[in-house]
Amino acid sequence: MVNQKYLDKAEVLIEALPYIQRFNRKIVVVKYGGSAMIDQELKENVIKDVVLLKLVGFKPIIVHGGGKEISRWVGKVGMEPRFINGLRVTDEATMELAEMVLAKVNKELVTLVQSLGIKAVGISGKDGGLLQVEKKYSDGQDIGYVGEVTQVNPKILYDLLEKDFLPIVFPVGTDEEFKTYNINADDAACAIAEAVHAEKLAFLSDIEGVCRDVNDPSTLISELHVHEAEKLISDGYVGGGMIPKIKNCIDAIENGVNRVHILDGRIPHSLLLEIFTNKGIGTAILREDGEKYYHEN
Numbered sequence: 001m002v003n004q005k006y007l008d009k010a011e012v013l014i015e016a017l018p019y020i021q022r023f024n025r026k027i028v029v030v031k032y033g034g035s036a037m038i039d040q041e042l043k044e045n046v047i048k049d050v051v052l053l054k055l056v057g058f059k060p061i062i063v064h065g066g067g068k069e070i071s072r073w074v075g076k077v078g079m080e081p082r083f084i085n086g087l088r089v090t091d092e093a094t095m096e097l098a099e100m101v102l103a104k105v106n107k108e109l110v111t112l113v114q115s116l117g118i119k120a121v122g123i124s125g126k127d128g129g130l131l132q133v134e135k136k137y138s139d140g141q142d143i144g145y146v147g148e149v150t151q152v153n154p155k156i157l158y159d160l161l162e163k164d165f166l167p168i169v170f171p172v173g174t175d176e177e178f179k180t181y182n183i184n185a186d187d188a189a190c191a192i193a194e195a196v197h198a199e200k201l202a203f204l205s206d207i208e209g210v211c212r213d214v215n216d217p218s219t220l221i222s223e224l225h226v227h228e229a230e231k232l233i234s235d236g237y238v239g240g241g242m243i244p245k246i247k248n249c250i251d252a253i254e255n256g257v258n259r260v261h262i263l264d265g266r267i268p269h270s271l272l273l274e275i276f277t278n279k280g281i282g283t284a285i286l287r288e289d290g291e292k293y294y295h296e297n
């Protein structure tokens with residue numbers, strides 16, 4: 001008699017089969033937020049998931065942040081990190097630090113991927129003219145060198161994917177005069193997912209997903225149609241960094257990305273659970289005509 005434990009393992013693999021077929025050769029953009037990078041074990045778990053996606057035939061692209069690490073270094077040099085509506089107020093000195101810190105995080109992730117036997121290339125939005133920006137204002141306020149993505153040139157990403165590299169992107173870009181700008185990593189991931197017509201965009205953050213009450217995980221909402229997501233923002237249920245995240249989800253859905261998810265990067269293998277099981281996890285934002293699976297909202 002075969003041990004039930006092994007049968008269960010086989011069952012998991014069989015459950016994954018239709019998803020492996022569905023996503024074969026499809027581009028999946030994973031936005032890996034700084035809040036879900038708090039320790040090495042967590043980083044390794046997230047990166048292992050992305051490596052597995054690559055090994056089973058997906059084409060993952062990682063776009064990462066590092067907001068907490070930037071703030072730590074801004075504090076170290078005696079400055080005070082400042083945000084307006086979730087965007088860092090970025091003067092010249094902060095821009096210099098942000099670019100250095102994000103490049104450091106980028107190479108750490110590249111090394112981690114390569115230690116797992118997959119070839120990775122880390123680039124910023126400057127490389128290959130990937131992310132072009134114009135200066136962004138927050139509710140009319142000047143927030144310094146913060147860029148709004150105006151154009152994505154995805155050729156560098158296609159070239160890397162074609163050569164079987166896993167691209168890892170950090171959110172710094174240039175304007176028409178080649179000045180350097182800091183870009184919110186959610187904005188960068190969304191713009192890239194749209195430009196490469198990604199099958200899926202997944203945001204890995206430090207919360208279960210979108211919650212009706214941010215302090216009560218039992219109020220997690222599994223699925224939201226676009227108009228419901230907009231209403232949650234306008235009714236004031238959503239605040240802080242979740243506002244740009246949801247706005248980017250809506251933008252991505254309205255611009256051709258098939259499925260958009262907000263996942264808890266602290267849960268080991270949340271990305272795999274979301275993609276390879278039919279249980280789902282976190283919050284999915286759906287097109288208006290997208291059918292809900294859970295029907296609990």
Ligand SMILES: Nc1ncnc2c1ncn2[C@@H]1O[C@H](COP(=O)(O)OP(=O)(O)O)[C@@H](O)[C@H]1O
Pocket residue numbers: 032033034035036065067086186204205206207209210211212213214237238239240241242243245
């Ligand atoms: N209704 C809500 N549901 C979930 N998170 C919310 C909500 N309102 C505010 N938030 C905040 O948004 C944060 C996620 O955004 P952010 O800190 O920018 O993440 P990341 O660094 O991963 O991009 C959560 O940790 C939470 O504190």
Ligand SMILES: CC(=O)N[C@@H](CCC(=O)OP(=O)(O)O)C(=O)O
Pocket residue numbers: 032033034035064065066067068070086087088098146147171182183184185186
């Ligand atoms: C303009 C702006 O706010 N840029 C962000 C870029 C990094 C980022 O977005 O990191 P997370 O995804 O970890 O939040 C910043 O300086 O913090």
